[in-house]
Amino acid sequence: MSAAILVSLGAAGSATAQEGTARFVIVAFENTGSYGQGTEVFQALGLGVAAMLARAIDRHPGADVIERHQRGAAGGDPGPGAPKRVDAAGAAQIGRAAGAHYTVTGSFADFYGKFRIIARLVDAKKGAIVKVISNDDPKLQDRAQLASIIQAVGERITSAAGLSPYPDGSAPPPIPTDAITAYSRGLLHDSRGESARASEFYQSALSAFPPFDEARAALGQLRGR
Template sequence: MIRTARLLCLLTLTSAAPPLFGQAAAPAIVVLTFENGGSYGLDSMDFLGLGRGIPSALTADLALNPGLRTIDRRQAQQVLERDGPSHNGRVDAATAARVGKQVGAGYVVTGTFVDYYGRVRIDARLIDTGTGSILEVVSSGQRSRAELPQMLADIASQLMSGKRLPAMPAGSLPPAKVSSDALVLFGRAVLAQDQGDKAAAVGYYQEALKLAPDFTAAKDGLRSAQGS
């Protein structure tokens, strides 16, 4: 009788325990500031802004995937500015992995962009923060600046192909449609916010939202700037 009672108790506990499969925490990812690979045709402040606006917008696209947990780029930027980049002044894979690990990310994305008088190319690298190895390199190819928002959506889609990062579930909402002009203004807003210029950041976010009212990353940025 005692043995039977113990068996029943064990079965009850086992059936009540939640299944382990599929309950692992979603992998965390952070996108670092993108480097300007040599761009011409816009104001230098626009290119500085795009270096921060591109990863912020890309983060918003990645955040649409419920299988991922995104980390605010600004956390990583603060670590990078505190500790400095690698010896040659660039953010190499080892530096990116170190920064990503410090903010709790399992993966980090670094990248470069080149805008040559309206012809734009974006390249991104997915890095494992545990090993420092580059897992995947994806590219938008060279396209018109007018296609910049779609280029970012394509980069996000390539990263979430299921090879390394979880694939986007079927039926997920697509990123909001924005214009390249709105994205440039958004970049200026992010740059101003990083530099502590709250008033300028709010103004640029508002201008971006006039052009693209559904620009989620700009809405989030505006709330953050107004609340800081």
């Protein structure tokens, strides 16, 4: 992508931030080759990484993440049970259908504990990639740092969208990787309609990290059906 296009898209993002809330849609992430854990764990993390990234972005006072129940499966969204690669055109279609300014899609790879995330911020109106963002710092690639990795990627996404830095002291306490993994597996079983298994994993996530609001909310929604 040329520098001119990057400058143009960056300016558009800044205007969005100044005029009001920047709206984001987060699409399930693709596993591009992971080793060292079971297949189900990696299937689940495609959902969990996206969900935790949505959490990180939504904490920004100038950002609003459109929840899945608000947008349905509009615009070709591959859905929570099928985290496949989504190109820029498909991502833009999802964003436009949901009324979002940006779609975030991407992939992850876990090579025996070395964890990399590659996120693509797509301008929903122009159908172009604004920026590709990754945890390229070797000091932030340990699976045990998953919450911090996701937070760092989220902060870089909001910056690329033209939003101001997060307020000082706004970072939440890091969620243990075991809790994120259990929550992710809950999402996977939930997406398959396997309520009992989903409930078990949501409860495991809460046992590992009691203040895990997303796991608590997911468990409450599951029990309310």
